[in-house]
Amino acid sequence: MAEKIQENLISLCKRRGFIFQTSEIYGGLQSFYDYGPLGVELKRNIKKLWWKEMVQNHKEIVGLDSSILMHPKTWQASGHLEGFTDPLVECKRCHKRFKADELTKDRCPECGGALTNSKDFNLMFKTFMGSTEDSASEVYLRPETAQGIFVNFKNVLQTSRLKIPFGVAQIGKAFRNEITSGNFIFRIKEFEQMELEYFVNPKNASKIHEKWQKKRLNWYIDLGINKENIRLKKHSKDQLAHYAKACSDVEYNFPFGWSEIEGIANRQDFDLTQHSKFSHQDLVYLDPETGEKFAPHIIEPSAGVERPLLAFLIDAYEEMAGETGKKKEVVLRLDKRLSPIKVAIFPLIKKEPLQKIAKEIFNDLKSAWMCQYDETGSIGKRYRRQDEIGTPYCITVDFDSLDDDSVTIRDRDTREQERIKIKELKLILRQRLDF
Numbered sequence: 001m002a003e004k005i006q007e008n009l010i011s012l013c014k015r016r017g018f019i020f021q022t023s024e025i026y027g028g029l030q031s032f033y034d035y036g037p038l039g040v041e042l043k044r045n046i047k048k049l050w051w052k053e054m055v056q057n058h059k060e061i062v063g064l065d066s067s068i069l070m071h072p073k074t075w076q077a078s079g080h081l082e083g084f085t086d087p088l089v090e091c092k093r094c095h096k097r098f099k100a101d102e103l104t105k106d107r108c109p110e111c112g113g114a115l116t117n118s119k120d121f122n123l124m125f126k127t128f129m130g131s132t133e134d135s136a137s138e139v140y141l142r143p144e145t146a147q148g149i150f151v152n153f154k155n156v157l158q159t160s161r162l163k164i165p166f167g168v169a170q171i172g173k174a175f176r177n178e179i180t181s182g183n184f185i186f187r188i189k190e191f192e193q194m195e196l197e198y199f200v201n202p203k204n205a206s207k208i209h210e211k212w213q214k215k216r217l218n219w220y221i222d223l224g225i226n227k228e229n230i231r232l233k234k235h236s237k238d239q240l241a242h243y244a245k246a247c248s249d250v251e252y253n254f255p256f257g258w259s260e261i262e263g264i265a266n267r268q269d270f271d272l273t274q275h276s277k278f279s280h281q282d283l284v285y286l287d288p289e290t291g292e293k294f295a296p297h298i299i300e301p302s303a304g305v306e307r308p309l310l311a312f313l314i315d316a317y318e319e320m321a322g323e324t325g326k327k328k329e330v331v332l333r334l335d336k337r338l339s340p341i342k343v344a345i346f347p348l349i350k351k352e353p354l355q356k357i358a359k360e361i362f363n364d365l366k367s368a369w370m371c372q373y374d375e376t377g378s379i380g381k382r383y384r385r386q387d388e389i390g391t392p393y394c395i396t397v398d399f400d401s402l403d404d405d406s407v408t409i410r411d412r413d414t415r416e417q418e419r420i421k422i423k424e425l426k427l428i429l430r431q432r433l434d435f
């Protein structure tokens with residue numbers, strides 16, 4: 001059942017223009033995806049809402065946008081060159097590659113062939129800068145956005161006059177050459193991260209870590225994820241990354257099992273201390289009130305964009321019996337803030353003067369919200385089309401509109417229809433859609 005839903009959702013994503021396999025005309029590139037007209041809106045909404053929650057709503061948090069390619073020493077200092085590895089084994093017969101710690105037997109799960117010994121495989125993508133391809137010009141595509149924040153610690157501190165505790169947030173692409181990828185967009189090689197690095201006095205680190213865990217869990221619930229399907233899961237000591245004192249994941253109950261969509265780590269002073277050592281710069285904080293000098297500890301809520309996006313889609317996806325009792329109908333019950341299209345506007349039939357009025361309404365609303373104008377197919381079909389992509393409101397101009405200057409507004413979830421004066425539309429939509 002769960003697999004079936006996932007399959008249907010994936011096909012909806014493709015059919016309706018949320019997500020496409022990249023370079024599809026050339027047969028695709030495994031684990032890389034492109035976002036279509038609706039997917040890009042959904043992604044933008046997630047990032048906008050995260051930014052509002054994490055930056056705009058805090059006087060002590062600021063944003064940053066750092067480079068994808070960084071000085072190679074960054075990755076030496078951060079430990080990624082040495083330790084950002086997975087154990088890799090290869091089948092000697094079919095040459096498929098696997099993560100050794102995911103295998104249950106010592107033979108190839110695909111063809112039963114013998115496997116090579118396990119070796120450490122670094123997940124960072126390497127490329128070359130300049131005109132020569134030698135080791136002196138090697139650079140890496142960042143595997144996380146966080147390091148861009150740490151190396152800018154001093155710049156931000158000096159230019160923003162922030163006092164501890166304070167945070168620096170960033171949204172951007174990250175790349176990981178995952179050995180095994182899959183489950184649609186769950187594990188991909190190019191993805192976006194939304195990360196906050198929150199610098200604190202070591203004395204308060206544990207308490208602040210607790211606070212962020214709760215805040216981050218509640219963010220997903222507030223955006224409509226069913227409480228039953230989301231949880232915090234604490235890492236055991238042996239699951240912790242080398243730099244972390246403690247870490248909890250926000251996990252979602254995907255059709256393929258509970259899996260991480262965000263990690264909230266207490267990174268201690270590992271990063272700033274390492275970058276101080278490798279850059280010979282003093283990355284410490286001087287408390288202006290107490291005169292105390294210390295390397296701040298870091299609390300890091302780190303989420304991807306694609307995994308939460310998949311969780312939002314799965315949680316919102318509902319199949320129900322059609323009104324006529326025949327074909328099943330799909331409703332994407334996305335929170336209105338996430339919906340790619342907020343309002344759809346239809347003339348009841350493809351004729352003037354209904355078209356003219358509907359187009360005028362579209363033109364009036366489009367600067368405030370993402371709207372769609374649709375005049376093809378029966379009105380029922382047009383409602384279904386919008387339900388399927390999660391549009392909260394549909395507006396229909398009918399023949400009565402010519403006499404009463406009113407339209408029908410239909411609610412996606414209740415399916416109720418109300419009659420509203422055209423001149424009051426914007427105000428009413430503002431009450432329902434502006435958050």
Ligand code: ATP
Pocket residue numbers: 176178185186187188189191193260261262263302303304305306307308
């Ligand atoms: P996993 O154990 O599943 O590989 P991770 O613990 O390595 O994940 P983090 O390094 O904590 O992941 O990254 C923070 C967030 O970035 C994750 O919660 C996830 O949302 C996102 N992320 C990490 N790797 C990938 C990936 N390969 N594909 C999609 N999103 C990813």
